[in-house]
Amino acid sequence: MAVQTVASTSPTDSPADSPAGSSGSAEPSLGAAVALSCRECGTRTALGPHFVCLECFGPLEVAYELPAGDPAGLRERIEAGPASMWRYAPLLPVPADVAAKPNLNPGFTPLVQADRLAAELGVTGGLYVKDDSGNPTHSFKDRPVAIALEAARAFGLTTLSCSSTGNLAGAVGAAASRAGLRSCVFIPDGLEQSKVVMAAVYGGDLVAIDGTYDDVNRFCSELIGDPLGEGWGFTNVNLRPFYAEGSKTLAYEICEQLGWRLPDQIVIPVASGCQLVKIDKGLRELIALGLVEEKPYRIFAAQAEGCAPVSRAFKDGSDVRPVKQPDTIAKSLAIGDPADGPYVIDICKRTGGAVDDVDDAQIVDSIRLLARTEGVFAETAGGVTLGVTRKLIASGALDPALSTVVLNTGDGLKTLDAVAPTARPSAVIAPSLAAFRDAGLA
Numbered sequence: 001m002a003v004q005t006v007a008s009t010s011p012t013d014s015p016a017d018s019p020a021g022s023s024g025s026a027e028p029s030l031g032a033a034v035a036l037s038c039r040e041c042g043t044r045t046a047l048g049p050h051f052v053c054l055e056c057f058g059p060l061e062v063a064y065e066l067p068a069g070d071p072a073g074l075r076e077r078i079e080a081g082p083a084s085m086w087r088y089a090p091l092l093p094v095p096a097d098v099a100a101k102p103n104l105n106p107g108f109t110p111l112v113q114a115d116r117l118a119a120e121l122g123v124t125g126g127l128y129v130k131d132d133s134g135n136p137t138h139s140f141k142d143r144p145v146a147i148a149l150e151a152a153r154a155f156g157l158t159t160l161s162c163s164s165t166g167n168l169a170g171a172v173g174a175a176a177s178r179a180g181l182r183s184c185v186f187i188p189d190g191l192e193q194s195k196v197v198m199a200a201v202y203g204g205d206l207v208a209i210d211g212t213y214d215d216v217n218r219f220c221s222e223l224i225g226d227p228l229g230e231g232w233g234f235t236n237v238n239l240r241p242f243y244a245e246g247s248k249t250l251a252y253e254i255c256e257q258l259g260w261r262l263p264d265q266i267v268i269p270v271a272s273g274c275q276l277v278k279i280d281k282g283l284r285e286l287i288a289l290g291l292v293e294e295k296p297y298r299i300f301a302a303q304a305e306g307c308a309p310v311s312r313a314f315k316d317g318s319d320v321r322p323v324k325q326p327d328t329i330a331k332s333l334a335i336g337d338p339a340d341g342p343y344v345i346d347i348c349k350r351t352g353g354a355v356d357d358v359d360d361a362q363i364v365d366s367i368r369l370l371a372r373t374e375g376v377f378a379e380t381a382g383g384v385t386l387g388v389t390r391k392l393i394a395s396g397a398l399d400p401a402l403s404t405v406v407l408n409t410g411d412g413l414k415t416l417d418a419v420a421p422t423a424r425p426s427a428v429i430a431p432s433l434a435a436f437r438d439a440g441l442a
């Protein structure tokens with residue numbers, strides 16, 4: 001790794017004036033990131049707002065020189081860091097001083113030990129809910145966006161943008177406003193009101209497109225190739241290699257919160273599949289760096305029946321075939337043509353996991369079960385994940401005797417309509433003790 005300049009000499013010595021490391025001073029400073037590398041053929045290119053390999057059109061991802069060799073020291077450094085995802089800055093493509101820059105400082109969310117839910121489901125090996133609903137814009141999307149924001153700053157981009165199923169639009173709008181960048185985000189028309197409001201309230205531009213998420217995403221890809229899109233950073237398109245890395249922090253946090261141990265099983269919701277792929281990458285990095293002891297772990301993927309291209313392909317043993325018209329209350333997962341779908345299947349197979357899906361009624365029932373047993377109110381994506389967990393326990397694919405982490409990736413307040421019909425006052429009464437007695441609730 002290039003030698004980092006520490007401000008220990010004279011205060012007038014700015015790092016920029018210091019002798020540059022091997023990578024040269026003209027390169028944008030993105031911490032341990034050294035290049036972009038193709039996931040398919042391994043071809044490397046310089047760090048920049050690029051997402052496709054020019055050799056084989058495979059997806060690019062960030063390559064690092066990670067701080068290997070002193071796991072105990074690294075663990076200590078992480079534990080002494082801020083109570084946000086920036087405690088893992090040494091393992092991310094971000095400048096060392098990232099925590100001091102204006103950003104939303106997401107992450108380090110609770111890992112809830114879900115004993116009451118475990119009892120209900122018959123899980124004996126330890127059940128945990130990684131609850132990401134408390135992030136600044138109330139979904140896990142603040143994590144990848146925080147990394148994309150640093151990349152946008154490093155590459156001198158001035159407009160932050162995205163194609164979104166709802167949560168990403170809000171996360172981008174908020175992050176751009178905090179950082180003083182312009183934002184212009186794109187969503188399919190007809191999303192939940194709370195997500196539309198959250199995408200608009202931060203003051204950037206919000207454009208609703210008459211079509212599905214996949215139509216919106218195609219439109220954004222066209223915009224990037226056009227002069228109209230010059231200077232734009234699309235978090236999940238041309239900044240996708242950086243954006244994606246944000247989800248590694250979920251893996252880091254889960255392991256640190258388990259006492260620097262790998263869980264046996266993790267259940268993860270899948271839209272594009274990006275999050276799942278990067279959680280696996282994060283776990284493998286922790287093993288490679290010696291931060292956790294190596295042992296087998298299984299990764300399970302959860303989809304909604306009304307948009308389950310990855311689940312279907314996994315069960316049929318076929319290729320991932322796009323779903324043209326997604327139809328599910330889990331709108332944040334409604335990506336019909338998931339970019340990382342094949343990688344999700346590879347990872348679930350490699351680790352001995354599985355992919356499954358549940359219908360809308362099971363999603364609602366699982367939201368209510370989680371709320372009733374653990375006091376955690378999940379958005380529909382969380383209902384999908386818990387619903388699939390229950391299904392996998394019933395089928396025997398998920399071992400209840402092993403430790404299991406279930407992700408809740410968003411806040412129930414974002415998808416109120418899903419539960420509103422079944423979450424009602426127990427009674428409406430006159431303000432008198434007699435009326436309360438008559439209602440039979442005492």
Ligand SMILES: *Cc1c(COP(=O)(O)O)cnc(C)c1O
Pocket residue numbers: 139140141165167168269270271272273274275276332333379381382409410
């Ligand atoms: C976007 C999103 C997901 C899925 O993320 P991918 O990386 O696209 O698979 C899961 N849950 C919520 C709440 C989301 O907003």
Ligand SMILES: [Zn+2]
Pocket residue numbers: 038039040041042043053054055056057058
């Ligand atoms: Zn390639």
